[in-house]
Amino acid sequence: GQQVMQIPQYQHVQEGEDFTTYCNSSTTLSNIQWYKQRPGGHPVFLIQLVKSGEVKKQKRLTFQFGEAKKNSSLHITATQTTDVGTYFCAGPSFLMNRDDKIIFGKGTRLHILP
Amino acid sequence: DVKVTQSSRYLVKRTGEKVFLECVQDMDHENMFWYRQDPGLGLRLIYFSYDVKMKEKGDIPEGYSVSREKKERFSLILESASTNQTSMYLCASSFGRQSSNQPQHFGDGTRLSIL
Numbered sequence: 218g219q220q221v222m223q224i225p226q227y228q229h230v231q232e233g234e235d236f237t238t239y240c241n242s243s244t245t246l247s248n249i250q251w252y253k254q255r256p257g258g259h260p261v262f263l264i265q266l267v268k269s270g271e272v273k274k275q276k277r278l279t280f281q282f283g284e285a286k287k288n289s290s291l292h293i294t295a296t297q298t299t300d301v302g303t304y305f306c307a308g309p310s311f312l313m314n315r316d317d318k319i320i321f322g323k324g325t326r327l328h329i330l331p
Numbered sequence: 332d333v334k335v336t337q338s339s340r341y342l343v344k345r346t347g348e349k350v351f352l353e354c355v356q357d358m359d360h361e362n363m364f365w366y367r368q369d370p371g372l373g374l375r376l377i378y379f380s381y382d383v384k385m386k387e388k389g390d391i392p393e394g395y396s397v398s399r400e401k402k403e404r405f406s407l408i409l410e411s412a413s414t415n416q417t418s419m420y421l422c423a424s425s426f427g428r429q430s431s432n433q434p435q436h437f438g439d440g441t442r443l444s445i446l
Contacts, residue, residue, distance in 0.1 A: 226371075248432055259421060260374070262434035305374065309431030318364070318389065319431045323373035 221308050223322035231330050236293040238325035240306035247309055249282055249289045250319065255302040298329050333358045337422050337438035345446050350409040352441050354422030363405035364423040364435065365389075365397065374421065380405055381428070412445045419443075 220243045230236050240249065248267045252260040264273055266282035266289060273280045277300075279292045293300055303324040310320045338353035356363065364379040366389075376389030378397040386397050394416060398406040405424075409416055419442050423435040 250434060252435075259437040259439050260423075260435075262436070265432075265434065307435075318376060318379055318387075319435070320376075321366075321374040323371070 221306060221320045221322040223306055223325055225325055226323065227326050227328070229328045229330055230296050232298060233295050236296050236300070236327055238291050238304050238306075238327075240289045240291075240308075240322050242287045242308050245286050247286075249286075250307045251280055251289075251291055252305040252307065252321075253302050254305065254324070258302075260305060293327075296327070296329055298331070301327060301329050303327070333360075333424070333436040335422055335424055335436050335438040337420075337441050339441050340439060341442050341444075343444045343446060344409075344412050346412060346414060348409075348412045348445075350412050350443070350445075352407040352409075352420055352422075352443070354405045354407070354424075354438055355403050356405075356424040356436070357403065358424065358426070358436070359402065360424035360426050360436075361402075361428065362425045362433070363399065364425075365395075365405065365407045366421045366423065367391070367418040368421055368440070369418050377407065414445050417443060417445045 222241045250265045251263040254260045270284045271282040277294045281290045303326045305321050305324045307319040307321045334357045336355045344350050362381050365377045366374045375391050380386045380399040396408045419440050421440045422438040425433040425435045427433050
């Protein structure tokens, strides 16, 4: 079946270093969403990418959608302790020719070393 | 702001009990979802609903059922709780007919322990 794979599963970085998580789909995606879940919290929607090759920025976060719309990345510049958490990507899954649900990747857990 | 409220943050039940998890959203969203989250397995979809009285199986529906009698409320039912259903349960909602194009708004989660 359709899969959305994320790597790495865990990442430890020194505060101030950059961080990147990658998301790959077995099928072409109409869009991709990114979520962040703080420790003890719930997933919170960050952004949605729709166009091939699209790049969007939110302060120190840069989101990219691949040209073939089968992969995406989230890059954080100069990480801060507030960036700690798990980052999930999510893409559509088709049910009987309708876009009815999304599939989440397993997430990348980011840990910041002070 | 969208508010998705789950009835309990923590719940402890016994094997064989029938367990109800309730979720209410206040934004008139068409779509509602139940996930379970386990370490290393990410978010797995149990059931979802795109309209009142409608339900669709997700990836792991076995041992669960759902009810959506009103638009704002989506209930998850564990028919006969088992220890392998100990998990964090997350409810989410989203707007519109094409749910995969819409952001999902999550509740705080219910950490369920089955003894």
